Amino acid sequence: MENGVLFQYFEWNLPSDGQLWNQLARDAEHLAATGVTSVWIPPAYKGGGPDDVGYGVYDLYDFGEFDQKGTVRTKYGTRQELEKAIAALHDNGIQVILDTVLDHRMNGDGTERFEAQPVAADNRLDNIGAPRQIESYTEFTFPGRGDTYSDFKWHWHHFSGVDYDNLTGQNEIFRIIGPGKGWSQGVDKENANYDYLMGNDVDVNNPEVADELIKWGDWVINTFGFDGFRMDAAKHIDNVFTRRFLEETRHHADRDLYAVSEYWSEDQGALEGFLSAVDGATDLFDVPLHFNFHEASEKGEDYDMRRLLDNTLTICSQQHAVTFVDNHDSQPGGSLASEVKDWFKPLAYALILLMKEGYPVIFYGDYYSVTHTTEPDEENDSPQTVREASPHRKIIDILLEARRRFAYGEETRLLDHASTVGLVRHGDAEHPGSGLVLLLSNGDDGTKKVCVGPEHAGENWKELTGSICENVIIDSDGYGEFSVKGRNLSVWVKDCDKT
Numbered sequence: 001m002e003n004g005v006l007f008q009y010f011e012w013n014l015p016s017d018g019q020l021w022n023q024l025a026r027d028a029e030h031l032a033a034t035g036v037t038s039v040w041i042p043p044a045y046k047g048g049g050p051d052d053v054g055y056g057v058y059d060l061y062d063f064g065e066f067d068q069k070g071t072v073r074t075k076y077g078t079r080q081e082l083e084k085a086i087a088a089l090h091d092n093g094i095q096v097i098l099d100t101v102l103d104h105r106m107n108g109d110g111t112e113r114f115e116a117q118p119v120a121a122d123n124r125l126d127n128i129g130a131p132r133q134i135e136s137y138t139e140f141t142f143p144g145r146g147d148t149y150s151d152f153k154w155h156w157h158h159f160s161g162v163d164y165d166n167l168t169g170q171n172e173i174f175r176i177i178g179p180g181k182g183w184s185q186g187v188d189k190e191n192a193n194y195d196y197l198m199g200n201d202v203d204v205n206n207p208e209v210a211d212e213l214i215k216w217g218d219w220v221i222n223t224f225g226f227d228g229f230r231m232d233a234a235k236h237i238d239n240v241f242t243r244r245f246l247e248e249t250r251h252h253a254d255r256d257l258y259a260v261s262e263y264w265s266e267d268q269g270a271l272e273g274f275l276s277a278v279d280g281a282t283d284l285f286d287v288p289l290h291f292n293f294h295e296a297s298e299k300g301e302d303y304d305m306r307r308l309l310d311n312t313l314t315i316c317s318q319q320h321a322v323t324f325v326d327n328h329d330s331q332p333g334g335s336l337a338s339e340v341k342d343w344f345k346p347l348a349y350a351l352i353l354l355m356k357e358g359y360p361v362i363f364y365g366d367y368y369s370v371t372h373t374t375e376p377d378e379e380n381d382s383p384q385t386v387r388e389a390s391p392h393r394k395i396i397d398i399l400l401e402a403r404r405r406f407a408y409g410e411e412t413r414l415l416d417h418a419s420t421v422g423l424v425r426h427g428d429a430e431h432p433g434s435g436l437v438l439l440l441s442n443g444d445d446g447t448k449k450v451c452v453g454p455e456h457a458g459e460n461w462k463e464l465t466g467s468i469c470e471n472v473i474i475d476s477d478g479y480g481e482f483s484v485k486g487r488n489l490s491v492w493v494k495d496c497d498k499t
């Protein structure tokens with residue numbers, strides 16, 4: 001899809017009012033008009049209750065339909081409302097990507113006793129003491145749903161590990177012992193083996209479990225018409241299973257299903273190893289690029305902007321790079337908090353939306369609203385949550401328009417100065433008037449003499465974001481002297497009114 005844009009339609013602290021699906025349905029036409037081609041929706045099935053963001057998965061078959069965990073709807077609404085939102089998005093030509101959490105289950109219905117081995121939190125292959133019998137919430141019988149859609153009931157032997165012993169009240173990581181059981185091999189090597197993340201770790205190497213999850217994948221695609229998966233916590237799931245899940249659900253659906261995986265690592269080698277292990281079955285979020293943005297925003301003018309794309313998927317695996325600035329985990333207070341500071345966000349969005357490489361994501365929190373938690377003060381003795389409209393929507397709208405109209409053709413990167421960098425898009429014949437120059441500065445005002453091509457000689461070019469009023473005339477050799485304000489960006493395009 002040419003110049004596609006993925007919109008992450010949630011942030012961590014959305015109100016638990018059950019209104020997100022209704023809002024999304026109303027928003028579909030506007031999203032399509034801005035150039036959004038795909039929407040990533042949060043985990044839409046039942047977690048621990050109406051406040052669960054969705055990652056505390058209880059029942060993958062309950063999309064807000066059954067009275068379970070004290071609620072019929074999820075945080076975002078009912079199944080019926082979700083189906084209306086999907087229909088509205090599809091009517092507007094927008095794909096719907098489901099956040100797919102297969103790594104763990106939480107909020108079990110009952111406890112069971114089984115043998116388990118305590119292991120060290122920082123080395124999961126390091127046994128601590130002797131194995132023993134523990135008790136944990138590993139029984140999932142779904143009394144509110146019964147056998148509707150699936151009669152599969154979960155028990156301790158469907159999991160690899162837990163982090164709670166009800167007999168002692170002790171929280172530590174336990175590896176479950178049983179025939180053929182153990183941590184998965186195809187997982188990240190952090191903590192020696194990073195199969196275990198949280199809750200009851202799903203044992204995808206158990207054939208009953210693998211079959212049930214693939215059956216669910218088929219059901220969810222057929223029932224809701226989703227266009228793909230955002231695979232949560234891929235570094236904690238055996239990559240052999242991730243590959244099988246995607247291959248089989250695609251084969252059964254007999255159509256293209258998009259996939260992007262979350263592999264939260266700055267280690268380019270680990271990311272490339274995963275892509276190779278799944279044989280390119282999924283795209284990957286460009287986590288190293290996010291961390292480059294984070295670091296640049298923290299260091300200000302001391303950051304060498306020539307390094308902005310170093311060690312990123314954008315450079316090393318560009319056909320699989322899904323580029324993003326922030327998300328629900330990196331936002332302040334998130335589990336992986338590493339926010340890109342506000343002053344740098346417009347620069348980061350300009351880069352991901354205008355460069356040739358990568359499939360860019362717009363984060364709900366950067367476009368619509370974010371929540372801040374205030375420190376206790378004299379008036380309020382507990383922290384208060386404050387919701388504010390994002391200051392970045394206007395610039396993101398301008399950049400989306402620039403992407404739709406001008407960001408075409410070959411690219412020349414201008415990563416040649418410690419504080420002023422940019423790129424040229426040379427335009428193509430299918431989009432008359434396309435082509436642009438992007439400049440970014442993290443320091444003083446800057447200028448750059450840029451060749452846009454002799455075919456543009458004599459043209460007038462204007463700045464799109466409104467930061468600079470004077471036009472640039474392209475000289476007879478195809479060069480223009482373009483400028484950018486300090487700690488800002490500029491986007492230059494042919495001024496059709498004056499050329």
Ligand code: CA
Pocket residue numbers: 103194195196197201202236237238
């Ligand atoms: Ca796992």
